[in-house]
Amino acid sequence: MNAADASVETIQREMTAFARRARASAGRMHPELSLVSYTLLGHLEESGGCRATDLAAHYALDKSTVSRQVTALERAGLIERQVDPEDHRVQVLRLTEAGTRILAQVTESRRIAFRERLADWPAADLERFAAYLVRYNTAAAGAPPAAQASGS
Amino acid sequence: MNAADASVETIQREMTAFARRARASAGRMHPELSLVSYTLLGHLEESGGCRATDLAAHYALDKSTVSRQVTALERAGLIERQVDPEDHRVQVLRLTEAGTRILAQVTESRRIAFRERLADWPAADLERFAAYLVRYNTAAAGAPPAAQASGS
DNA sequence: CCTCTCTAGTTGCATAGTACAACTTGGCGG
DNA sequence: CCGCCAAGTTGTACTATGCAACTAGAGAGG
Numbered sequence: 065m066n067a068a069d070a071s072v073e074t075i076q077r078e079m080t081a082f083a084r085r086a087r088a089s090a091g092r093m094h095p096e097l098s099l100v101s102y103t104l105l106g107h108l109e110e111s112g113g114c115r116a117t118d119l120a121a122h123y124a125l126d127k128s129t130v131s132r133q134v135t136a137l138e139r140a141g142l143i144e145r146q147v148d149p150e151d152h153r154v155q156v157l158r159l160t161e162a163g164t165r166i167l168a169q170v171t172e173s174r175r176i177a178f179r180e181r182l183a184d185w186p187a188a189d190l191e192r193f194a195a196y197l198v199r200y201n202t203a204a205a206g207a208p209p210a211a212q213a214s215g216s
Numbered sequence: 217m218n219a220a221d222a223s224v225e226t227i228q229r230e231m232t233a234f235a236r237r238a239r240a241s242a243g244r245m246h247p248e249l250s251l252v253s254y255t256l257l258g259h260l261e262e263s264g265g266c267r268a269t270d271l272a273a274h275y276a277l278d279k280s281t282v283s284r285q286v287t288a289l290e291r292a293g294l295i296e297r298q299v300d301p302e303d304h305r306v307q308v309l310r311l312t313e314a315g316t317r318i319l320a321q322v323t324e325s326r327r328i329a330f331r332e333r334l335a336d337w338p339a340a341d342l343e344r345f346a347a348y349l350v351r352y353n354t355a356a357a358g359a360p361p362a363a364q365a366s367g368s
Numbered sequence: 369c370c371t372c373t374c375t376a377g378t379t380g381c382a383t384a385g386t387a388c389a390a391c392t393t394g395g396c397g398g
Numbered sequence: 399c400c401g402c403c404a405a406g407t408t409g410t411a412c413t414a415t416g417c418a419a420c421t422a423g424a425g426a427g428g
Contacts, residue, residue, distance in 0.1 A: 068342055070346075072330050072331050073327060075346045075349060078350055079349065082349070083234065085276060086238070098385085103233070103236045116406065117405060123237065124237065125385095126387050127405075127406065127407090128406085128407075130406090153394050153406075154404095175224065178231075179221070187223070190220055191219065193345075194222075200333070200345070201233055250414085252413090267377095277414095278415070280377085280415085280417080283379085284414085287378090303375090303423080304424085305423050305424070306423095307376080369428100370427100371426100371427090371428090373426085376421100376422085376423085376424105377420105378419105379420075380419080381416105382417090383415080385413090386412085386413080387410100387411090388410090388411090390407105390409080391408075392407075396402085397400100397401095398402105
């Protein structure tokens with residue numbers, strides 16, 4: 065195996081290890097907002113409101129899963145649904161004020177934790193690491209399901 | 217926010233996105249070996265055999281979770297338990313031949329998928345990316361639970 | 369030798385996230 | 399009007415997970 069292969073191997077192992085830990089510790093920090101809820105809210109903020117089907121497609125989730133998550137988030141008052149006047153089958157999802165606030169809180173406390181962990185990294189390394197991750201995830205998002213599954 | 221903060225923000229977002237997708241697509245590639253089982257087997261291979269408690273500590277899992285996973289892996293014939301002759305409370309876990317084989321297969325097909333996604337990366341970037349991930353995860357492993365949860 | 373305490377692991381119970389399949393509702397083209 | 403497709407919901411089942419209660423064995427102190 066050449067050097068590039070060894071690097072790929074390491075990247076695979078470390079990304080897997082990270083993914084493995086992520087869920088294991090999910091929710092310990094923010095019991096009121098699970099990893100799933102957090103990412104859904106984040107996408108709603110980014111997109112400025114979208115359909116449940118869009119969320120399902122974006123995260124490769126079943127629409128039933130999204131439906132239940134959306135129901136829970138609505139019950140919690142973090143998002144609201146509005147029936148699309150153009151097509152009554154469609155529900156446009158939007159963050160409520162409370163949802164926006166909580167999302168910001170969680171994002172902030174997560175940012176603090178990440179900063180702590182990355183405190184002793186030189187700025188140049190941080191930038192490069194960030195760029196690599198963006199590049200990697202961009203490729204992953206455009207890849208077919210099988211390739212996405214490799215991240216698991 | 218300065219440049220370093222922006223990088224931290226990006227790292228947080230991208231790591232989270234990755235983690236989010238990882239689990240969602242887990243198992244689609246290798247139905248016979250879940251993400252959890254895969255990482256446990258991987259650790260057994262690396263360590264050359266260890267206790268259930270070691271696995272739990274390494275992955276920040278409850279010992280009951282590990283116990284069940286181990287039971288399943290043993291039933292599947294991928295690992296075997298031997299009672300430590302020095303301490304009858306302890307079970308030393310080891311990969312069986314079948315376990316070693318399947319682990320190698322899955323690792324290989326995952327490696328192929330990762331290589332595909334990383335195909336157009338220069339070797340130098342691969343090496344740096346790999347090094348960053350190792351560094352990041354090493355910090356995560358030694359961090360307190362709260363900081364680990366930030367990866368979720 | 370007996371007891372107390374600690375450790376390793378198992379099991380009972382509850383919960384979250386997920387998928388798949390069946391169903392409901394509504395839009396669209398013949 | 400009819401048949402078909404698309405968006406969501408609901409029923410069901412399964413996996414991973416944690417916590418708490420338990421069992422079994424090791425070690426220390428009397």
